[in-house]
Amino acid sequence: MIEFLSQPWPWYISGPLIGLMVPLMLFIGNRSFGISNNLRHLCAMTQPPEVNVDFFKYDWKEHYWSIVFVIGTALGGMIAGGLLPDPDPINLSIEAMAMIRAWGFDLPAAGVLVPAELFAPSLQNIALLFAGGVLVGFGTRYASGCTSGHAITGLSTLQLGSLYAIIGIFTGGLLASWFLVPLLIA
Amino acid sequence: MTRYLPYLLAGVLFGLVLVKSEAASWYRIQEMFHFQSFHMYGILFSAILTAAVSIQILRRIEHKRTLDGQSIEIPCKEDGWIHYSLGGLIFGLGWGVIGLCPGPIFALIGTGSVGALIVLAGALHGTWLYGAYKTRLPH
Numbered sequence: 001m002i003e004f005l006s007q008p009w010p011w012y013i014s015g016p017l018i019g020l021m022v023p024l025m026l027f028i029g030n031r032s033f034g035i036s037n038n039l040r041h042l043c044a045m046t047q048p049p050e051v052n053v054d055f056f057k058y059d060w061k062e063h064y065w066s067i068v069f070v071i072g073t074a075l076g077g078m079i080a081g082g083l084l085p086d087p088d089p090i091n092l093s094i095e096a097m098a099m100i101r102a103w104g105f106d107l108p109a110a111g112v113l114v115p116a117e118l119f120a121p122s123l124q125n126i127a128l129l130f131a132g133g134v135l136v137g138f139g140t141r142y143a144s145g146c147t148s149g150h151a152i153t154g155l156s157t158l159q160l161g162s163l164y165a166i167i168g169i170f171t172g173g174l175l176a177s178w179f180l181v182p183l184l185i186a
Numbered sequence: 187m188t189r190y191l192p193y194l195l196a197g198v199l200f201g202l203v204l205v206k207s208e209a210a211s212w213y214r215i216q217e218m219f220h221f222q223s224f225h226m227y228g229i230l231f232s233a234i235l236t237a238a239v240s241i242q243i244l245r246r247i248e249h250k251r252t253l254d255g256q257s258i259e260i261p262c263k264e265d266g267w268i269h270y271s272l273g274g275l276i277f278g279l280g281w282g283v284i285g286l287c288p289g290p291i292f293a294l295i296g297t298g299s300v301g302a303l304i305v306l307a308g309a310l311h312g313t314w315l316y317g318a319y320k321t322r323l324p325h
Contacts (some may be wrong), residue, residue, distance in 0.1 A: 007207075015207075015228060015230065019240065026258050027253060029217075029256070066193075069193045072197020072200070074295050090213055096217035125304075130299050133309040136277055138281075141312070142277075144263070154239055157260055167280060172279040172312055173282035175278070
């Protein structure tokens with residue numbers, strides 16, 4: 001069983017499981033499936049009284065559930081990484097492997113999801129990861145949602161706003177992946 | 187406390203899938219944005235399809251109730267396009283560089299990645315910046 005679950009989960013299992021989060025969250029407590037709102041709640045919980053930004057003044061205690069959910073997400077990551085580690089490296093396409101080598105990165109070893117070249121905590125990497133995080137955090141709140149809230153929940157319930165968001169997200173992602181990443185690596 | 191248990195379990199399932207499907211991998215995200223594999227598109231499209239079918243079924247069930255007895259309402263988003271497009275663009279620029287969106291940030295922290303913790307610190311800072319400057323931005 002463990003051996004079976006340790007293999008990478010194919011897209012046609014993983015995708016439907018992620019899609020089922022939408023009715024599951026509705027069934028548990030009428031919640032709209034989306035992750036990034038809890039970043040707002042975390043800000044609201046820790047806002048010092050002298051800062052006092054209106055956007056973070058609301059009854060965040062009602063949103064404990066979303067903090068519990070992401071604690072679960074981290075636990076799930078821990079179980080997947082600790083108990084069900086993939087015995088083989090990520091099965092990237094030949095084209096992707098060539099691209100990563102051309103960028104001067106090593107190919108991932110077994111159990112590795114992100115490159116040490118970018119994620120090992122050197123001063124330069126810390127600055128880059130923090131800056132990337134700022135863009136993700138700022139953009140996702142500005143757009144009122146991230147991949148889960150817009151691509152999954154929004155598109156599946158036919159929200160026009162989510163379509164605009166997805167077009168923006170994909171455009172930004174293409175620009176970053178084709179131009180920013182090669183530039184930053186060099 | 188027990189009323190939070192379903193959320194915890196749902197979160198665990200989500201984190202498991204994000205790591206085991208490799209959606210929380212920077213390599214997979216770069217591969218996706220360069221159209222070099224169907225893997226991530228397969229995940230996204232089958233997730234949207236599954237959610238859409240579930241929503242259609244839910245719409246047809248009368249007297250649908252949540253675990254704690256509320257009546258289920260299908261979520262609806264506000265009108266507008268400027269903040270969705272611009273916010274999405276900024277979010278995408280970050281996602282394309284660091285390869286992590288909010289769900290995978292938390293899942294990767296669980297695997298013990300210090301880098302993901304730094305991304306979370308940045309994301310909280312970015313969220314706070316938005317809150318502070320919200321009224322000066324076009325929406």
